[in-house]
Amino acid sequence: MSKRPTIADIASQAGVSTGAVSYALNGRPGVSAATRDRILAIAKEIGWHPSVAARSMAGSRVNAVGLILARPARVLGMEPFFMQFISGVESVLSANRTALLLQLVPDHDAADEAVRFWWAERRIDGVLVMDLWADDQRPALLAELGVPAVIVGRPRKGLDLPAVWSDDAAAIDSVVDYLVTIGHRRIARVAGLPSLEHTQIRTAAFQAAAERHKLDSAPVVSTDYTWEEGAQATRRLLTSADRPTAITYDNDLMAVAALSVAHELSISVPDQLSIVAGDDSQLCLVQHPSITALARDIVDYGARTAQAMLDLVADGRTGVHQTPTATLIPRASTAAAP
Amino acid sequence: MSKRPTIADIASQAGVSTGAVSYALNGRPGVSAATRDRILAIAKEIGWHPSVAARSMAGSRVNAVGLILARPARVLGMEPFFMQFISGVESVLSANRTALLLQLVPDHDAADEAVRFWWAERRIDGVLVMDLWADDQRPALLAELGVPAVIVGRPRKGLDLPAVWSDDAAAIDSVVDYLVTIGHRRIARVAGLPSLEHTQIRTAAFQAAAERHKLDSAPVVSTDYTWEEGAQATRRLLTSADRPTAITYDNDLMAVAALSVAHELSISVPDQLSIVAGDDSQLCLVQHPSITALARDIVDYGARTAQAMLDLVADGRTGVHQTPTATLIPRASTAAAP
């Protein structure tokens, strides 16, 4: 509870003005090298840390970045993606002494309101925007408010926001190509939330690939990512007239649920049905059969996103960063078509 | 990008001093009801939001709470617990216009350093401390620094920190009682990280229950919560001379891995082996057989923790809050002993 050291303390010890201390501490011109070294030594010795509040008030950055997630808790909890992504974000932010403000909100309106508040209260230097949906208002809102933002997803036309993305369409192509190569002609897709932009990108890619390969059937069913809807979609597909011989899923929990449904219907995996998960996690490995999945380095994805954010707020650098495309890891849940 | 309104703007519009505005806005005595209403109306009309930085500098709270998680990303990602807990925390914090700072760190030293920085920079009003380990230095460090903190776990002796906890020992008792009731005499426990306090509490409870029921065997194996170690522990137990007829796990991922191992060893679940998961999530439902698990309302647990934090920083209220004990949900993975 002892009083925190301030630049005034450093200034008096060093026998200079607080202005000089500020220049020295921030590595700006205006002090001699000798003075700078002396100031830095004193700052370190007395354990000085900048007050974010004071810096913020003086108009400088607050060294904090916001991340708002608009998904229900039970879905977030079951998607290892988010924690891994956050972990990657954190690794870069904390190395740069920048805090992460996290907010989980129930819907889009709450997400917008959260950004407005954070910005109005000057809590953040910028926000990371993920899970974009079609006609998402957020990029426009952020531009209007003047909030620096990094888009996690496909770059927006007309807005000069930096974006970090991964080629989902190419990943989907690789899955369809693989299944076709081992003889499948009836392939289904169990998609995530249809309102999300990346769901739409994947569905479009899936349909284009089906067209290209002239598949016999290529139905798409939408879900909310929960195992219930994944299981229900699978049940519907497997009891339909034109039963698919392979199904791809937009996450791994639904692929696991599919294993259960196949078991329940006495359909053998992979002999009679091949299953592919759209995300890879330990879950896919623990099943029997283990599940073929699209894998990518999500921690790295988060780290790149955080770096793009820092580049943006530190020196206004924008740009589009493409991260490696997910690669297919074949496991025991896929085999030649029956 | 237009200039944000300040209390000076409100003051000039209302024809009063900024001091009066401050009193009115904070609901403190010093202004007449009429003036207060006028001020509040103007504030609302011009879209005023307090500057957290200014409030912080003036010595008031910053309306932010920190949460530091010291587990590897791949473990965090596979534990639905954390996101659900965070979601509960968030629901209470955001209703009180309080931000959550989240930091994921690799180890205990990094966790300590993170608290020091946050506090030194005046970024937070307090921290939530979870995953306490035996001889955890954090409560002492926090007391020394004077950081308000809420312990998620067993209350600490000698330190007057509020704690929110759940009776893990009673939950373990209920599991052992249940298994004994259906005839099991050789019950094993696959525990999480042995350094964590709640692991130790559970192990002690397990051993006491084994003693009480005079079990034939009650081995305990420690793991790091990953499916690899869970599978390895299971393999070791199932190939030992005194093979258990029931195994309880400290999370659900390991219980799922156990299903795989049993399958690999041609041991039928639940006929020859009963399996109980220490956490409940959708994962337990999606398996076949579905997994018997200890369930509790984790979102509520997070919410209560956040409330305890607000009570502490708002009016210094401390105290111990016990949350409901986890209850056993019997499913298809447990049956009478062979």
Added chain:
DNA sequence: CTGAAAGCGCTTACAG
């Protein structure tokens, strides 16, 4: 290269 001073937007004793 350095010093003195204003200003960021609040809160809070202290007078009136």
Added chain:
DNA sequence: CTGAAAGCGCTTACAG
């Protein structure tokens, strides 16, 4: 019940 003023800890033109 209200006003005037100091202070929180920085940054940044502006003089010297």
